[in-house]
Amino acid sequence: MEQGFISLDSIPGDFDLQSTIESGQSYMWSRDDGRMYEETPAYGGTAWYYTAFSRPTNGEPSVVRVRQHDHRLEWEATFDARDALVQLLRLDDDLEAIISETVDDSLVRTAYETYRGMRLVRDPPFPTLISFICSAQMRVSRIHGMQRALARKFGDTIKFDGMTYHAFPTAEQLATATESELRELKLGYRAPYVASTAKMVAAGEAHPEDAIGMDYEAAREYLTRFVGVGEKVADCVLLFSLGYLEAVPLDTWIRGAIADHYPECDRGSYAETSRAIRERFGGTYAGYAQTYVFHYLRANESPSE
DNA sequence: TATCCAAGGTAAGTT
């Protein structure tokens, strides 16, 4: 086992591991008490989180554990995970500068202040594509549960430090899944979407990362070729995996925020409303404002309000 | 205890 820590003393805009991981943008991580997305941490924000994946560099199945403690990000892994963590958790973002370049209104400011240090994630493309296909009409905790079920059934098993971990399946592994197998994992009507998309990627017909480099709206359009991916899911993949920080996924919570706080941004169609709210949130880093508002409303606004 | 409802939407069919 390798281990180390990343000092958070002088990171611009601070860093908050719990809100970054549990804000509904990433489904790659689990908390080691098994209660992620269900209850607040049992240890005052210093819980260990783990993720298992095949390393992009050599395909080697790997495990990373991480926790935030005493202004440090402590990690234990099957390899030197420092660079991977900087990438995954966007520790290279100048969050202070980003916030100063986005809109300053009461809703966004409150969200920034409440979850100070929350960062966007830079998750791997294929798992992000699949998890947000699964996200349609589904609660955050159940989306997370689906991804764990997919990993258990179709992913690599990795032993590390006396524990057994399950990596998210590769496209090739998930392409072997039948629709009925996926329905048994409670994916519901998303099962055929996941099966089709996994087969498309495994066959080399298209890859989500092919969108990198395209103009934002062209990239969003490109991703809709995957079955089960519409404009909203495409925006999530662009924002949480492919580095398009201007993307503003228009989900139920953001649509509610538009109705309550930015009614002039409702232009009817997804594309036009997206442009309007993106501009309102400050353009280049509008996705940061989106994710803060999403997390703030979901955590603080009761469903009936 | 039974019923209802909405959850980080999308695809397919109509107008």
Next chain:
DNA sequence: AACTTACCTTGGATA
């Protein structure tokens, strides 16, 4: 292009 409708499942709200 804009509008409708069907779609799995289930935790939590309501009767």
